[in-house]
Amino acid sequence: MEQSMEYSSFKTLLYYTNISTRQNVTAYNFSGADAILTAFRHDFQQIGYSNIVLLAMYLPIFIVALVGNLLVLVTLVVQMSWRANHVYMLNLSICDLLVTFICMPCTATTIIYRLWLSGLVLCKMAFFLQGVAVATGIFTLTAMSVDRYMSIQHPSHAHWSSAPSHALVLTAVTWTTSAVFMAPQLYVRTVDTLTMPDLPSMTFCIEHWPQDQDKHIFGLLLLLVMFVIPVLILAVCYANVGKMLCSYTLSREDSNTSNVTYIFCRKRAARILVLLVGLFICCWLPYNIMSIMIDLGDMSGLVPFLPFALWLGHAHSAVNPVLYWVTNRRFREMVAKLRMRIQRPCIKKKRRPRRV
Numbered sequence: 435m436e437q438s439m440e441y442s443s444f445k446t447l448l449y450y451t452n453i454s455t456r457q458n459v460t461a462y463n464f465s466g467a468d469a470i471l472t473a474f475r476h477d478f479q480q481i482g483y484s485n486i487v488l489l490a491m492y493l494p495i496f497i498v499a500l501v502g503n504l505l506v507l508v509t510l511v512v513q514m515s516w517r518a519n520h521v522y523m524l525n526l527s528i529c530d531l532l533v534t535f536i537c538m539p540c541t542a543t544t545i546i547y548r549l550w551l552s553g554l555v556l557c558k559m560a561f562f563l564q565g566v567a568v569a570t571g572i573f574t575l576t577a578m579s580v581d582r583y584m585s586i587q588h589p590s591h592a593h594w595s596s597a598p599s600h601a602l603v604l605t606a607v608t609w610t611t612s613a614v615f616m617a618p619q620l621y622v623r624t625v626d627t628l629t630m631p632d633l634p635s636m637t638f639c640i641e642h643w644p645q646d647q648d649k650h651i652f653g654l655l656l657l658l659v660m661f662v663i664p665v666l667i668l669a670v671c672y673a674n675v676g677k678m679l680c681s682y683t684l685s686r687e688d689s690n691t692s693n694v695t696y697i698f699c700r701k702r703a704a705r706i707l708v709l710l711v712g713l714f715i716c717c718w719l720p721y722n723i724m725s726i727m728i729d730l731g732d733m734s735g736l737v738p739f740l741p742f743a744l745w746l747g748h749a750h751s752a753v754n755p756v757l758y759w760v761t762n763r764r765f766r767e768m769v770a771k772l773r774m775r776i777q778r779p780c781i782k783k784k785r786r787p788r789r790v
Contacts, residue, residue: 440483446595451714462599479626482638484738484741485545487544488742488745489543489545490765491745492541492545492748495748495751495754496538498531498752498756499533499748499751499755500534501676502562502754502755502756503527503755503758506523506527506754506755507524507527508772509769509772510524510768511525512525514773517598518597518598518601519581519583519587521602522577522578523758524576524607525574525608529567529749529751530567530571530750530752530754530755532563532567533564533567534751537560537564538748538751540560541745542555549636550638551623553597554625557623557624558619558620558624560639561735562616562617563657565612565615566612566613566616566617567612568747570609570658571714572714572718573608574605574608575663575707575710575714576669577601577605578710579667579707579711580671581601582671583671583672583674586675587674587675591768615655615656615659616618618652620642621638622640622649623640623641624640624641625640628644649729650726653726653729653730654726656722657722657723661715661719661769665715672708678702708773709757713753714750717746717749718746718747718749719746721746723741724736724739724743725740726777737742
Protein backbone atom coordinates (compact mmCIF):
# COMPACT_ATOMS: atom_id res chain seq x y z
CA MET A 435 0.00 0.00 0.00
CA GLU A 436 2.90 2.37 0.72
CA GLN A 437 4.10 3.55 -2.71
CA SER A 438 6.64 6.22 -1.76
CA MET A 439 9.70 4.05 -2.43
CA GLU A 440 8.44 2.76 -5.79
CA TYR A 441 7.44 6.28 -6.78
CA SER A 442 10.91 7.55 -5.86
CA SER A 443 12.66 4.82 -7.86
CA PHE A 444 10.57 5.52 -10.98
CA LYS A 445 11.16 9.24 -10.69
CA THR A 446 14.90 8.61 -10.36
CA LEU A 447 14.75 6.49 -13.51
CA LEU A 448 13.09 9.33 -15.38
CA TYR A 449 15.64 11.83 -14.12
CA TYR A 450 18.80 9.87 -14.91
CA THR A 451 17.54 8.74 -18.31
CA ASN A 452 16.86 12.36 -19.20
CA ILE A 453 20.29 13.48 -17.98
CA SER A 454 22.01 10.70 -19.93
CA THR A 455 20.89 12.24 -23.22
CA ARG A 456 22.83 15.46 -22.50
CA GLN A 457 20.40 17.43 -24.64
CA ASN A 458 18.51 20.63 -23.97
CA VAL A 459 15.05 19.19 -24.61
CA THR A 460 11.83 18.89 -22.74
CA ALA A 461 11.81 17.10 -19.40
CA TYR A 462 11.90 13.32 -19.31
CA ASN A 463 13.41 12.85 -22.77
CA PHE A 464 14.00 9.14 -23.36
CA SER A 465 15.85 9.20 -26.71
CA GLY A 466 18.57 6.58 -26.67
CA ALA A 467 17.05 4.75 -23.73
CA ASP A 468 15.11 2.01 -25.54
CA ALA A 469 16.79 -0.79 -23.62
CA ILE A 470 15.86 0.75 -20.27
CA LEU A 471 12.24 1.29 -21.36
CA THR A 472 11.92 -2.25 -22.72
CA ALA A 473 13.16 -3.75 -19.45
CA PHE A 474 10.96 -1.40 -17.46
CA ARG A 475 7.82 -2.31 -19.43
CA HIS A 476 8.51 -6.01 -18.91
CA ASP A 477 9.08 -5.67 -15.17
CA PHE A 478 6.24 -3.23 -14.59
CA GLN A 479 3.57 -5.31 -16.31
CA GLN A 480 4.40 -8.53 -14.47
CA ILE A 481 3.30 -9.56 -11.00
CA GLY A 482 6.32 -10.97 -9.20
CA TYR A 483 6.39 -14.20 -7.25
CA SER A 484 6.53 -12.32 -3.94
CA ASN A 485 3.39 -10.36 -4.87
CA ILE A 486 1.53 -13.56 -5.73
CA VAL A 487 2.49 -14.97 -2.33
CA LEU A 488 1.42 -11.74 -0.67
CA LEU A 489 -1.99 -11.81 -2.39
CA ALA A 490 -2.46 -15.43 -1.34
CA MET A 491 -1.67 -14.42 2.24
CA TYR A 492 -4.21 -11.58 2.15
CA LEU A 493 -7.16 -13.74 1.08
CA PRO A 494 -7.54 -15.82 4.29
CA ILE A 495 -7.02 -12.91 6.67
CA PHE A 496 -9.59 -10.82 4.76
CA ILE A 497 -12.20 -13.59 5.02
CA VAL A 498 -11.50 -14.29 8.71
CA ALA A 499 -11.40 -10.58 9.61
CA LEU A 500 -14.62 -9.84 7.72
CA VAL A 501 -16.66 -12.77 9.03
CA GLY A 502 -15.18 -12.73 12.53
CA ASN A 503 -15.56 -9.03 13.23
CA LEU A 504 -19.06 -8.88 11.73
CA LEU A 505 -19.98 -11.77 14.03
CA VAL A 506 -18.51 -9.92 17.02
CA LEU A 507 -20.32 -6.71 16.01
CA VAL A 508 -23.73 -8.34 15.48
CA THR A 509 -23.44 -10.48 18.61
CA LEU A 510 -22.54 -7.57 20.86
CA VAL A 511 -25.25 -5.32 19.42
CA VAL A 512 -28.00 -7.94 19.65
CA GLN A 513 -26.93 -9.33 23.03
CA MET A 514 -25.73 -5.99 24.41
CA SER A 515 -25.73 -6.09 28.20
CA TRP A 516 -24.08 -2.64 28.37
CA ARG A 517 -20.99 -3.71 30.22
CA ALA A 518 -17.81 -1.72 29.88
CA ASN A 519 -15.77 -4.57 28.40
CA HIS A 520 -18.49 -5.14 25.77
CA VAL A 521 -18.23 -1.49 24.74
CA TYR A 522 -14.46 -1.86 24.39
CA MET A 523 -14.81 -5.09 22.37
CA LEU A 524 -17.33 -3.39 20.10
CA ASN A 525 -14.92 -0.52 19.57
CA LEU A 526 -12.07 -2.89 18.68
CA SER A 527 -14.24 -4.74 16.17
CA ILE A 528 -15.17 -1.45 14.46
CA CYS A 529 -11.46 -0.58 14.19
CA ASP A 530 -10.72 -3.99 12.67
CA LEU A 531 -13.59 -3.64 10.18
CA LEU A 532 -12.21 -0.28 9.03
CA VAL A 533 -8.90 -1.94 8.22
CA THR A 534 -10.69 -4.87 6.57
CA PHE A 535 -13.06 -2.86 4.35
CA ILE A 536 -10.74 -0.01 3.33
CA CYS A 537 -7.06 -0.78 3.84
CA MET A 538 -6.92 -4.41 2.69
CA PRO A 539 -8.70 -3.86 -0.68
CA CYS A 540 -6.55 -0.80 -1.44
CA THR A 541 -3.42 -2.79 -0.64
CA ALA A 542 -4.50 -5.69 -2.85
CA THR A 543 -5.18 -3.28 -5.72
CA THR A 544 -1.70 -1.74 -5.52
CA ILE A 545 -0.12 -5.21 -5.32
CA ILE A 546 -1.82 -6.23 -8.59
CA TYR A 547 -1.57 -2.99 -10.60
CA ARG A 548 1.39 -1.34 -8.81
CA LEU A 549 -0.39 1.99 -9.31
CA TRP A 550 -2.90 3.95 -7.28
CA LEU A 551 -6.26 3.63 -9.05
CA SER A 552 -8.61 4.76 -6.27
CA GLY A 553 -8.38 8.53 -6.63
CA LEU A 554 -7.31 11.37 -4.37
CA VAL A 555 -10.10 11.08 -1.79
CA LEU A 556 -9.42 7.42 -1.04
CA CYS A 557 -5.67 8.08 -1.10
CA LYS A 558 -6.13 10.47 1.80
CA MET A 559 -8.88 8.57 3.62
CA ALA A 560 -7.34 5.08 3.40
CA PHE A 561 -4.12 6.05 5.17
CA PHE A 562 -5.93 8.38 7.54
CA LEU A 563 -8.46 5.72 8.59
CA GLN A 564 -5.75 3.09 8.89
CA GLY A 565 -3.83 5.33 11.28
CA VAL A 566 -7.00 6.21 13.21
CA ALA A 567 -7.99 2.54 13.51
CA VAL A 568 -4.55 1.48 14.74
CA ALA A 569 -4.29 4.36 17.21
CA THR A 570 -7.84 3.81 18.49
CA GLY A 571 -7.07 0.12 18.93
CA ILE A 572 -4.02 0.67 21.14
CA PHE A 573 -5.77 3.47 23.08
CA THR A 574 -8.76 1.18 23.68
CA LEU A 575 -6.51 -1.62 24.91
CA THR A 576 -4.82 0.87 27.22
CA ALA A 577 -8.21 2.00 28.56
CA MET A 578 -9.19 -1.64 29.15
CA SER A 579 -5.95 -2.22 31.03
CA VAL A 580 -6.43 0.85 33.23
CA ASP A 581 -10.01 -0.28 33.88
CA ARG A 582 -8.72 -3.71 34.94
CA TYR A 583 -6.10 -2.07 37.16
CA MET A 584 -8.69 0.14 38.87
CA SER A 585 -11.10 -2.74 39.47
CA ILE A 586 -8.42 -4.86 41.15
CA GLN A 587 -6.28 -2.28 42.92
CA HIS A 588 -9.11 0.06 43.93
CA PRO A 589 -12.33 -1.97 44.22
CA SER A 590 -14.16 0.99 45.76
CA HIS A 591 -13.82 2.89 42.44
CA ALA A 592 -14.59 -0.14 40.26
CA HIS A 593 -18.27 0.69 39.91
CA TRP A 594 -17.45 4.14 38.51
CA SER A 595 -14.52 3.18 36.28
CA SER A 596 -16.29 0.10 34.83
CA ALA A 597 -19.58 1.87 34.14
CA PRO A 598 -20.77 1.66 30.51
CA SER A 599 -21.21 5.44 30.36
CA HIS A 600 -17.58 5.87 31.38
CA ALA A 601 -16.52 3.40 28.67
CA LEU A 602 -18.55 5.30 26.06
CA VAL A 603 -16.89 8.58 27.04
CA LEU A 604 -13.43 6.99 26.82
CA THR A 605 -14.33 5.52 23.43
CA ALA A 606 -15.29 8.96 22.12
CA VAL A 607 -12.05 10.40 23.51
CA THR A 608 -9.93 7.69 21.85
CA TRP A 609 -11.49 8.27 18.43
CA THR A 610 -11.13 12.05 18.73
CA THR A 611 -7.52 11.83 19.91
CA SER A 612 -6.63 9.39 17.14
CA ALA A 613 -8.22 11.60 14.49
CA VAL A 614 -6.28 14.63 15.74
CA PHE A 615 -2.94 12.80 15.67
CA MET A 616 -3.56 11.38 12.18
CA ALA A 617 -4.97 14.60 10.70
CA PRO A 618 -1.64 15.50 8.97
CA GLN A 619 -2.22 12.50 6.67
CA LEU A 620 -5.19 14.31 5.16
CA TYR A 621 -2.89 17.20 4.27
CA VAL A 622 0.28 15.48 3.06
CA ARG A 623 -1.26 12.55 1.17
CA THR A 624 -1.61 13.28 -2.53
CA VAL A 625 -1.75 11.50 -5.87
CA ASP A 626 1.22 12.30 -8.11
CA THR A 627 1.47 11.35 -11.76
CA LEU A 628 4.56 10.32 -13.72
CA THR A 629 4.54 10.30 -17.51
CA MET A 630 6.68 7.97 -19.61
CA PRO A 631 6.81 7.55 -23.39
CA ASP A 632 4.61 4.83 -24.89
CA LEU A 633 3.16 4.03 -21.48
CA PRO A 634 0.00 5.20 -19.70
CA SER A 635 0.43 7.81 -17.01
CA MET A 636 1.46 6.29 -13.68
CA THR A 637 -0.32 7.50 -10.54
CA PHE A 638 1.04 7.01 -7.04
CA CYS A 639 -0.37 7.79 -3.61
CA ILE A 640 2.51 9.40 -1.73
CA GLU A 641 3.28 11.69 1.19
CA HIS A 642 4.32 15.18 0.13
CA TRP A 643 5.82 16.91 3.17
CA PRO A 644 7.10 20.52 3.07
CA GLN A 645 10.40 19.24 4.49
CA ASP A 646 11.83 15.77 5.08
CA GLN A 647 12.43 16.73 8.70
CA ASP A 648 8.69 17.17 9.23
CA LYS A 649 8.07 13.60 8.10
CA HIS A 650 10.74 12.27 10.46
CA ILE A 651 9.33 14.20 13.42
CA PHE A 652 5.80 12.99 12.65
CA GLY A 653 6.95 9.36 12.44
CA LEU A 654 8.82 9.55 15.74
CA LEU A 655 5.89 11.31 17.40
CA LEU A 656 3.49 8.57 16.28
CA LEU A 657 5.85 5.89 17.56
CA LEU A 658 6.03 7.66 20.90
CA VAL A 659 2.28 8.29 21.26
CA MET A 660 0.99 5.04 19.78
CA PHE A 661 3.51 2.55 21.17
CA VAL A 662 6.04 3.81 23.71
CA ILE A 663 3.69 5.68 26.07
CA PRO A 664 0.85 3.09 25.92
CA VAL A 665 3.32 0.23 26.50
CA LEU A 666 4.76 2.03 29.53
CA ILE A 667 1.24 2.55 30.94
CA LEU A 668 0.40 -1.10 30.28
CA ALA A 669 3.63 -2.27 31.91
CA VAL A 670 2.92 -0.24 35.07
CA CYS A 671 -0.69 -1.45 35.25
CA TYR A 672 0.07 -5.12 34.78
CA ALA A 673 3.12 -5.05 37.02
CA ASN A 674 0.91 -3.83 39.86
CA VAL A 675 -1.98 -6.13 38.96
CA GLY A 676 0.32 -9.14 38.71
CA LYS A 677 2.01 -8.29 41.97
CA MET A 678 -1.33 -7.96 43.72
CA LEU A 679 -2.81 -11.19 42.33
CA CYS A 680 0.32 -13.28 42.85
CA SER A 681 0.90 -12.06 46.39
CA TYR A 682 -2.73 -12.58 47.40
CA THR A 683 -2.83 -15.63 49.63
CA LEU A 684 -5.96 -17.11 51.01
CA SER A 685 -5.99 -18.05 54.64
CA ARG A 686 -7.70 -21.22 55.75
CA GLU A 687 -10.58 -19.26 57.27
CA ASP A 688 -11.57 -17.43 54.08
CA SER A 689 -10.38 -19.88 51.46
CA ASN A 690 -13.90 -20.52 50.28
CA THR A 691 -15.07 -21.22 46.77
CA SER A 692 -16.20 -17.67 46.02
CA ASN A 693 -12.78 -16.18 46.87
CA VAL A 694 -10.94 -18.81 44.87
CA THR A 695 -13.24 -18.21 41.88
CA TYR A 696 -12.79 -14.44 42.19
CA ILE A 697 -8.99 -14.64 42.08
CA PHE A 698 -9.02 -17.20 39.27
CA CYS A 699 -11.32 -15.05 37.11
CA ARG A 700 -9.22 -11.94 37.73
CA LYS A 701 -6.01 -13.72 36.79
CA ARG A 702 -7.57 -15.21 33.67
CA ALA A 703 -8.98 -11.85 32.53
CA ALA A 704 -5.61 -10.20 33.08
CA ARG A 705 -3.82 -12.89 31.05
CA ILE A 706 -6.27 -12.54 28.15
CA LEU A 707 -5.85 -8.77 28.10
CA VAL A 708 -2.05 -9.10 28.20
CA LEU A 709 -2.32 -11.49 25.25
CA LEU A 710 -4.47 -8.98 23.32
CA VAL A 711 -1.95 -6.20 23.92
CA GLY A 712 1.02 -8.42 23.11
CA LEU A 713 -0.49 -9.53 19.80
CA PHE A 714 -1.29 -5.94 18.86
CA ILE A 715 2.29 -4.83 19.48
CA CYS A 716 3.80 -7.84 17.69
CA CYS A 717 1.59 -7.24 14.64
CA TRP A 718 1.94 -3.47 14.19
CA LEU A 719 5.32 -2.58 15.70
CA PRO A 720 7.48 -4.17 12.91
CA TYR A 721 5.79 -2.10 10.20
CA ASN A 722 6.21 1.15 12.14
CA ILE A 723 9.82 0.43 13.04
CA MET A 724 10.73 -0.50 9.46
CA SER A 725 8.99 2.61 8.08
CA ILE A 726 10.91 4.88 10.43
CA MET A 727 14.23 3.14 9.68
CA ILE A 728 13.66 3.55 5.93
CA ASP A 729 12.74 7.22 6.36
CA LEU A 730 15.61 8.12 8.69
CA GLY A 731 18.47 6.15 7.15
CA ASP A 732 19.73 4.35 4.08
CA MET A 733 17.77 1.16 4.70
CA SER A 734 16.68 0.37 1.16
CA GLY A 735 17.32 -3.31 1.84
CA LEU A 736 14.23 -3.34 4.06
CA VAL A 737 11.89 -2.07 1.31
CA PRO A 738 11.03 -5.56 -0.12
CA PHE A 739 9.98 -6.68 3.37
CA LEU A 740 7.76 -3.65 4.08
CA PRO A 741 4.63 -5.06 2.33
CA PHE A 742 4.91 -8.23 4.41
CA ALA A 743 5.25 -6.15 7.58
CA LEU A 744 2.09 -4.28 6.56
CA TRP A 745 0.36 -7.65 5.98
CA LEU A 746 1.30 -8.61 9.54
CA GLY A 747 -0.35 -5.43 10.80
CA HIS A 748 -3.49 -6.09 8.78
CA ALA A 749 -3.53 -9.70 10.03
CA HIS A 750 -4.17 -8.36 13.52
CA SER A 751 -7.74 -7.57 12.39
CA ALA A 752 -8.29 -11.31 11.89
CA VAL A 753 -6.56 -12.31 15.13
CA ASN A 754 -8.89 -10.49 17.54
CA PRO A 755 -12.17 -12.34 16.78
CA VAL A 756 -10.35 -15.69 16.79
CA LEU A 757 -8.86 -14.85 20.17
CA TYR A 758 -12.28 -13.87 21.54
CA TRP A 759 -13.71 -17.20 20.43
CA VAL A 760 -10.87 -19.30 21.86
CA THR A 761 -10.46 -17.58 25.21
CA ASN A 762 -13.87 -16.10 26.05
CA ARG A 763 -16.53 -18.60 27.13
CA ARG A 764 -19.12 -15.85 27.52
CA PHE A 765 -18.60 -14.74 23.94
CA ARG A 766 -19.16 -18.30 22.70
CA GLU A 767 -22.35 -18.46 24.77
CA MET A 768 -23.53 -15.15 23.31
CA VAL A 769 -22.91 -16.44 19.77
CA ALA A 770 -24.84 -19.64 20.61
CA LYS A 771 -27.79 -17.58 21.91
CA LEU A 772 -27.73 -15.46 18.76
CA ARG A 773 -27.76 -18.58 16.59
CA MET A 774 -30.71 -19.98 18.54
CA ARG A 775 -32.57 -16.69 18.15
CA ILE A 776 -32.03 -16.79 14.39
CA GLN A 777 -32.98 -20.47 14.08
CA ARG A 778 -36.12 -20.24 16.21
CA PRO A 779 -38.34 -18.49 13.59
CA CYS A 780 -37.14 -20.95 10.94
CA ILE A 781 -38.08 -23.92 13.15
CA LYS A 782 -41.54 -22.44 13.85
CA LYS A 783 -42.18 -21.99 10.14
CA LYS A 784 -41.24 -25.59 9.45
CA ARG A 785 -43.52 -26.88 12.21
CA ARG A 786 -46.50 -24.69 11.22
CA PRO A 787 -49.23 -27.02 9.88
CA ARG A 788 -50.50 -26.47 6.41
CA ARG A 789 -54.06 -25.28 5.96
CA VAL A 790 -56.31 -27.70 4.14
